[in-house]
Amino acid sequence: MSDAARGRGLYLDDLSVGQQFVTASHALDEAQIKAFAAQFDPQPFHLDAEAAKATVFKGLVASGWHTAAITMRLLVESVPLAGGLIGLGGSLTWPRPTRADDVLTVHGEVTDVAPSQSRSDRGTIGISAETRNQRGEVLQKFTATLMVPRRPAA
């Protein structure tokens, strides 16, 4: 996506299937993992590195919802859709757990561009995004449908 496009925000009309994007990166750590878990996912394998050793994860891991939330932050910062990133829904898998030393980057692609049949001012796009760590290991696969405005008439 060009710098010019980033500056003004992308409309549906600017997007096409196959366009790719890579976000900025986010470095995780134990404190972030525990803070998110204490608020939203208070389970031993997210809260206590020692207790986590005895679990199926063999050590502290981030909540999948924490990985999803960081992914959203990276998308918001790096994918400049006009009107913002407004998700209607999506699907997630977590092929491997996110750990405290992971640095997350999202690699994505536009998979569908569909003008609305009933509303001439908007449409939807499909995106597919992988959240990878610094070794290229895939921590989360995410597909989503987003609402995107059409470019207003000049």
Added chain:
Amino acid sequence: MSDAARGRGLYLDDLSVGQQFVTASHALDEAQIKAFAAQFDPQPFHLDAEAAKATVFKGLVASGWHTAAITMRLLVESVPLAGGLIGLGGSLTWPRPTRADDVLTVHGEVTDVAPSQSRSDRGTIGISAETRNQRGEVLQKFTATLMVPRRPAA
């Protein structure tokens, strides 16, 4: 689910298709919405009630990921699976936005129970869960696959 089952944690062997559950409730407010958004989804319709009026939402709304994270908290507190709630993946839709005066409760059902073919100590379950507000309006629909341990031999 019986009190006895809650006390010890539920194994795959304790679960059957059609079992239903209702979680405790969580009252949202503007401060929670803005705090989550500032960290994970910094967009005007999640951060600023005045700016949000000019958006498609016509007012402040919670990030969908905030609704998802609160849903997880409610599930962790109310659904006592042995080994914890370990999600392998799932799908989400947000039929209507979550707002600051909403009180969230999750209503769920077990939709699948599948012992592992290769690992005798575990299996997966499917769940379907609706996150509803105090008026019964559905804010999020969520289906997920969870890993659940089998009951150890006595």
